[in-house]
Each structure stands twice: as structure tokens, then as C-alpha cells.
Amino acid sequence: MSITALRRLILIGLLLAIGLGLSLASPSFLKLDNLMTLLQEASQTGIVAVGFTLVLITAGIDMSIGAVIAITAMICANFLTYTHIPAFAFIPVALGAGCLVGLFNGFFITRFKLPEFIVTLASRGILAGLALLIAVKDADGFVSNVFIQDPVYLGFGGTVGPFYIITIVFLVLAVLVQFFLKRTRSGTNIYATGANPTAARLSGINTDKTIFAVYMFSGFCASLSSIFLSARMMTAMPEFGIGSEMDVIAAVVIGGTPFTGGIGDIWGTVIGTVFLAMIKNGILKLGISPYIQPIVIGGIIVVVVVVDVWYKGFAERLARNRARRRTAEQDRAAA
Amino acid sequence: MAENSDASEEVLLDCRKICKSYNGPMVLSDVDFSMKRGEIHALVGENGAGKSTLIKIITGVTGRNSGTMVFEGKEIGHDHSRTGAQGLGIAVIYQELSLIHGMTVAQNMFLTKEPRMPVLGIINIRRMNSLAQAMIDRYGFNLKATDVIDGLSIGQRQTVEILKALNGKASLMIMDEPTSSLTSAESAQLFGIIRQLKADGISVLYISHRMEEVFDLSDRVTVLRDGRLVEVLEKERIHPNEIIRLMIGRCLDEKDSKCVMERKGGEVVLDVHGLSSEGKFSDISLQLHAGEVLGIGGLVGSGRTELVRAIYGIDAHDSGSISFQGKPWTPGVSQSIRGGFGFVPEERRLQGIMGGISITGNIGITNLDSIAGKGFVSDRKELALSRKAVGLLNIKPAEPSLPVGNLSGGNQQKVVVGKWLIRDLRLLIVDEPTVGIDIGAKEEMYQTIARLASEGVSVILVSSDLPELTRLSDRILVLRKGRIVKEFAEGAVTEEDVLRASSGILEGGAA
Ligand SMILES: Nc1ncnc2c1ncn2[C@@H]1O[C@H](COP(=O)(O)OP(=O)(O)OP(=O)(O)O)[C@@H](O)[C@H]1O
Ligand SMILES: [Mg+2]
Numbered sequence: 001m002s003i004t005a006l007r008r009l010i011l012i013g014l015l016l017a018i019g020l021g022l023s024l025a026s027p028s029f030l031k032l033d034n035l036m037t038l039l040q041e042a043s044q045t046g047i048v049a050v051g052f053t054l055v056l057i058t059a060g061i062d063m064s065i066g067a068v069i070a071i072t073a074m075i076c077a078n079f080l081t082y083t084h085i086p087a088f089a090f091i092p093v094a095l096g097a098g099c100l101v102g103l104f105n106g107f108f109i110t111r112f113k114l115p116e117f118i119v120t121l122a123s124r125g126i127l128a129g130l131a132l133l134i135a136v137k138d139a140d141g142f143v144s145n146v147f148i149q150d151p152v153y154l155g156f157g158g159t160v161g162p163f164y165i166i167t168i169v170f171l172v173l174a175v176l177v178q179f180f181l182k183r184t185r186s187g188t189n190i191y192a193t194g195a196n197p198t199a200a201r202l203s204g205i206n207t208d209k210t211i212f213a214v215y216m217f218s219g220f221c222a223s224l225s226s227i228f229l230s231a232r233m234m235t236a237m238p239e240f241g242i243g244s245e246m247d248v249i250a251a252v253v254i255g256g257t258p259f260t261g262g263i264g265d266i267w268g269t270v271i272g273t274v275f276l277a278m279i280k281n282g283i284l285k286l287g288i289s290p291y292i293q294p295i296v297i298g299g300i301i302v303v304v305v306v307v308d309v310w311y312k313g314f315a316e317r318l319a320r321n322r323a324r325r326r327t328a329e330q331d332r333a334a335a
Numbered sequence: 336m337a338e339n340s341d342a343s344e345e346v347l348l349d350c351r352k353i354c355k356s357y358n359g360p361m362v363l364s365d366v367d368f369s370m371k372r373g374e375i376h377a378l379v380g381e382n383g384a385g386k387s388t389l390i391k392i393i394t395g396v397t398g399r400n401s402g403t404m405v406f407e408g409k410e411i412g413h414d415h416s417r418t419g420a421q422g423l424g425i426a427v428i429y430q431e432l433s434l435i436h437g438m439t440v441a442q443n444m445f446l447t448k449e450p451r452m453p454v455l456g457i458i459n460i461r462r463m464n465s466l467a468q469a470m471i472d473r474y475g476f477n478l479k480a481t482d483v484i485d486g487l488s489i490g491q492r493q494t495v496e497i498l499k500a501l502n503g504k505a506s507l508m509i510m511d512e513p514t515s516s517l518t519s520a521e522s523a524q525l526f527g528i529i530r531q532l533k534a535d536g537i538s539v540l541y542i543s544h545r546m547e548e549v550f551d552l553s554d555r556v557t558v559l560r561d562g563r564l565v566e567v568l569e570k571e572r573i574h575p576n577e578i579i580r581l582m583i584g585r586c587l588d589e590k591d592s593k594c595v596m597e598r599k600g601g602e603v604v605l606d607v608h609g610l611s612s613e614g615k616f617s618d619i620s621l622q623l624h625a626g627e628v629l630g631i632g633g634l635v636g637s638g639r640t641e642l643v644r645a646i647y648g649i650d651a652h653d654s655g656s657i658s659f660q661g662k663p664w665t666p667g668v669s670q671s672i673r674g675g676f677g678f679v680p681e682e683r684r685l686q687g688i689m690g691g692i693s694i695t696g697n698i699g700i701t702n703l704d705s706i707a708g709k710g711f712v713s714d715r716k717e718l719a720l721s722r723k724a725v726g727l728l729n730i731k732p733a734e735p736s737l738p739v740g741n742l743s744g745g746n747q748q749k750v751v752v753g754k755w756l757i758r759d760l761r762l763l764i765v766d767e768p769t770v771g772i773d774i775g776a777k778e779e780m781y782q783t784i785a786r787l788a789s790e791g792v793s794v795i796l797v798s799s800d801l802p803e804l805t806r807l808s809d810r811i812l813v814l815r816k817g818r819i820v821k822e823f824a825e826g827a828v829t830e831e832d833v834l835r836a837s838s839g840i841l842e843g844g845a846a
Binding site (some may be wrong): 179183184185188189191192195196198199200201202203204205262263316317319321322 | 417418421427429433434435436437438442446447451457458460485486499614
């Protein structure tokens, strides 16, 4: 069994164990209602995490996702408050804004060879400020709460059967992107770009184009999740999404996509988001102070990264031994 | 491709009056170069002669300033690019560079050319694997299409590189120092492949500093010196001494190699006892005397590099002890530097060089103790030191302010070695010190090492270059699978003896 498969198996085992523990500790955990809410929350992080995973596979990082959520929410709030344009017409514009941010990020990363972290951190600052600037204000200039009444828009927060629409969208997106990653040339290019950019370029891959594409997609995913968020909350606030990078990073890292690039996939991210949502849900269900959530999440990130580094060293040792055995065999054959 | 008798005389590539400068001095001036279809052609010359640059121009990595290039009868314009070269069928074998780790052999071979299903552009993995396997089998390689790169030996990786290039329907295959990290068995295998390519009508352009390879393999040899064409030798004129004379412009009076081992009686400087590191080497005990050159032989992957890294303190070991000058010693890089250890690492690009920084800066960094008396770096002393290193090893161009990344491969290596040689050393560890260094500079390096030893410095020399190992060493230990399998301490040793021990064929035949 490959080492990634083994890691995944352990993660799923852990997920089931925690689930079992929680259902024993809290009778309401296994209720359909609670499970659907859990999945709904997982999907909220998950949609953003899908885009973020692609960025991470190229060995980049996108710190602007939280602020993209905020700006998207504010764009929608403006359309809803000041115009009569139907939701189906302005939502594509809002999604386009996310892509535009990705375009901006990609431009500075590829053209000026700036570090991904710096570029996207700067966009985060700019967007967070812009979101406040364009927020709907009352007569005194204070940010006012927008109450969303548009039925079409609110529909995004709804359910089909027991499932929230967002959960369905998340799963469909995950399946499509996973397939894209593993079975198309563009998907392969993403891995190659992250694993060894020089080699990728030498092989004729346009790594700049790949980088543009992943940041645009990451922006798109963040915008998409923003629409679901405001639809569910029935309001839009300029603080939406700010700080949510932490959850997204945690989910993706738990899922087994490392920061070093070239490895990872969407299945891992799906498991990671459910894992994280379950932990958060568990904290609520067990009646522990919610303030402990970020501490737990931060702690999990550290533990996972440490274990992964250790695990990687272990796997490399195995691979080295195997290579050595092969060399010996070859020499014997040559002799 | 149609094969007939005059096909071999057909000119595949014709470069004329190629000039190139990287905004500075001329690196190539009026160089004529041609390749025939189906020939094996060696390009030789000293470090910095312009070999790699010529290849970069042919493969579209860098542009030429003037001159014409004609490939398969078609003129190549100044807009030549890497993708353009690939499209024409010009393939390059890069040293380990172009393989993607984590992907399989087939994925690497077909990168950007994956076979796809008729609908939706979905990659047809099964077909890709079977096509790859068919190609592997056609050449009789010991590989599986579904193997992941990370588990392959260096030699196998290079085979994958070649397969990958062939897959682009190459008619010209270029290799820049392909054997520099291969064992002799792996090199032999590579030569087999090169001959196979030739039989398939593919031309091979080959750069190497290992002269014996050039003589065995080539149909023609082009010699460059200081960016100019010196001569093109036809098969019958390819002779070692002739080529060396043309390369360096003088005859080389090689000091006759001693190749006789002799135990040095001096004080024990380093005493390693039962050193083990899981999966790398086990139970290594050795003693190093003052002024002794201790050679460590063995195949690539036998644990030599790992052993010297552990002694120098870059990697930790699991068990065993080391004492240095009679006192217990805990390895660690900063202790080692303070104790007067010097270390020339194997992977110079990764461990030894800061490409964007000047020669002076690179040399300064390991010598901070001597240039920064009270915590401030003295530019004057730094410059003086780097001048010394540049002079000692004849680094070209002799301009300490140049970024090391702009030097030729061989001259970069000289910087790595040079920054240690100018120190006050007790113990020098060198791992493959002359890979990629031209034959004249090699001789200078040998003399420097011998001089250091005569001044009482102890040297550990790891080398796959057997003539080098037998010539320089006073004593040779051979490692195999992480263990010392043989010690040559006295009497004459031949290259063959070392090779036998390395590959596990000890005296008396079977292992
Ligand atoms: N990127 C660069 N910028 C400036 N100068 C360069 C650059 N690359 C190479 N040079 C210079 O061009 C000259 C020729 O270098 P080249 O790499 O072609 O030599 P080479 O024949 O391949 O030598 P070696 O055997 O050491 O690899 C050298 O003097 C080198 O300093
Ligand atoms: Mg070179």
C-alpha cells in the first residue's frame, strides 16, 4: 500500500473514532439535523478549500480567500440594496470578482516573481478595506445590516431533501475537480508545477499559465462560498470570511496536502473539512467554551504538520532503501 | 525514417559563425559546428570553454548574438525557443532536473503529451502505461511504467529522462555531462543506450570531461577553447593526448600515478568507532592519521556520502562514537568548522553554492571567522581571501565580484572547493571533488590535495573516479551497502581491485 493511501486510511479511522466518541458522549450528535448542519458547515469551508488545495499543490499559498468572501458579500449586498437586477444576473458578476482577485494575485506572482504569501497577504488587506468602503451605510455613515429578502438569493441557503444545497454543490465540485486533477493534462500540469517548476518548464509546461489558473480558481471558490454564506445568514457583513483562512488551511493540511507542493488531492481535502467540522461541532456538543475552537484548530495544524514531516522522513528512508536494493540488483545483473 | 547508406553522411545540424556574449566578454566567437545524422559527437573543452553555452543556443534556452543555424535543411531563426527546439526534434537530457517526483515513469515520459480519450480530453491512463511499457521493453530496460520516480536509482532516472526525450520523436539527443553522477556500471549501461540510439538513426551530442568515454564512444570530436573552435577530429584522429593538447593548448605531463598504498604512522586525528545510521550505513570504524589521504570507494548509494555527512555533523547518527585528536567529539557543523574541518559536498548546486552571490561572498561565508574579527566583516580581507582561492584553483573568469551562478559548471565546482582550501585545515572531507572539472584543473586540484596532505592535513576523499581514488589515496576503504567490505592498506592497488570490492565481487570470483 502506498504511504499516502495508508495516511488516508488512518485519517478515516480517526474520523470514525471521533464520530463514535461524540455519538456516545452526546445523544443529539447523531440526529439527522445535526449531521446535516455539520455537513453544511464542512461545505462552507470545503468549497474554499477545494480551490486552496490546487494553490497548495503548486507550492503556493492564497491568504486572500477570507477577504474575497467579504468583498463578494459586499458586492451582492450593494446589488440587493440599490438595484433591482435579479440574483441570477449579478451572481456571475460577484463570482467574476473572485476570479479577478486571482488574476491580480497571479499577475504579481508570475510577472514580478514576488512571493505568493506577500502578494496574497497584500490583496487580503486591500480587499478587507475595500469591503468596508463599499459596505452599505446608513445616513450617519455607519455600516448597516442588510436584510436579504430576495427569494432567489435566499434559495441558495435552502435544502433539497435533507441536504443543504451547499453540501451538494461542494460534493459535485469536489468530484469534478478531483477528476480534473488526476485525469486531464491541465491537472497533471498543476502537480508538475508544484513538484519541480524548473522541470515542468523544461518539459514544455507553461507554469505561469498554471499559476494564473489556480489563483483564479481559488478566488472563484471563495466567492462561491460567500454567496452561500450570506444566503444562509440572510444578511451580508463586511467581516464575513475574514480570518477563515485558518479553517481552510487546517482542513487542507489535515487532508494531506503539504505546503511543499506537488502532492495532495481533493479527497483528502473533503475528509479534512469533515474532520474539522466534526471537531468544531463536538466542542459545541460537549458544551466546551467555543473560545477554545481556534486554539484547538491551531494545535491540530501543528500536530498534523509535525506528524507529516516525521512520516515523510520515514517514507523517504523506505524509498532510499528500495533504491539501494535496486541498484545492487542492477549491478549484479551488469556484472 | 528511411535508412540508406548516405543517410549517415547527411548533415542534420549546421551552425555557422555563432557568436554569443552574456552582456560582457564574448563567450563564443565565430564557432562553426555541425552534426551528421546518426553520429555520436563529443564536444570537449576546458571549464568555461563555452560547451554548455553552445548547447543552450542549439536548444533555444538562450539566444545567439549572431550566426546561422540550419536544422534538417531548415533555417532556425533568432526567435528559436525551447519549445521550438522540442518541436524540431532536438531533445536534451538534463541531469535529474526534468523528472517530476511523485509521478510514475509513464507520467513523466508522457508529461504534456498524455494520450487522451476522444471525449473531454480525459487522460487514458491504461493506454499511457501500455505505450510506455512497450517503449521500455523495446529498449530492454529494467523498469516498470508504473514505478514512481522517487524509488528509482540515479541510473534508472537517467534512463527515464532518455525515454522521455525519445518519446518526443527526437532526431538529435543532447547530453551535457550525463555520466557525472553515475556508477561505472550505470555509465556502461548508458553507453549501450547511446549506441542503440545511433543504430536507430538518432544523433547524439555528448559533453564529458571523462576522456576515456569520449574515445570509446565518439565518431567525431569537436574541441573548443576559450569560446573558439579549435578543431574537429574524425574517428581515426581521436587520440587522448591529441585531444588534451588541443583542449588546453599544451601537453600535460601527468605525474605518474603511484597507486601504491602505504599506511601512515602519524598521530591518529580522527577515530570513528562503530558508527551507524539506520538505512544509511552501519558499524563503521575507521582511523585517520595526520597527513593521510583516506580514500573511500564504493558505488553511488553505498552510503559513502551519508557517512562523511555524519562525520562532518550535517546529519545525526544513531550509534557509535567519534573522537577527534584524542578527545570525544560530538559532530555538528559549527564545531566542525571551529575544529578545522573542511567539507566539499557532493551536490554542489544544492549544498555548496549560493548562485546569486558573488565569488567573494561565497568564499567569505565559510571564512567569517578569519574575516570578521570583532563581528564586522572586513571587505578587504574577504576580497584578499577570494583572490587567493581564485588564483589557487585558476577560477575563470578571475573576477571575484561575479555571481557564481554565471560561472560555468566546472568553475562553480572550483569555488566550492576553493573556499575550503584556503582555510587553516586539520581535516578535509571531499566528496567527488572533480566531477565536471576539466582535465587540467583536475591536475591542479590533485596537486593541491597532495600538498595539503604533505603539510599534515588529513583528507577523506570520496570518489567514484577510480584513477583519482587509487592515485591520491594512501589507503582505501570500500563501502558496500553501508558497510566497510574491504580495506586496501598496503601494496599496489588497481582500479579493478576497487571495482570488484565495490560491486561485491571479492577475490576468488563469486560473492
Ligand atoms: N548566465 C551567464 N551569465 C554570464 N556569464 C555566463 C553565464 N553562463 C555562462 N557564462 C560564462 O560563459 C562562459 C562559458 O560557460 P559554459 O557554461 O558554456 O562553459 P562550459 O564549457 O560548459 O564549462 P564546464 O566544463 O565548466 O561546464 C564562462 O566563462 C561563464 O562564466
Ligand atoms: Mg558546462
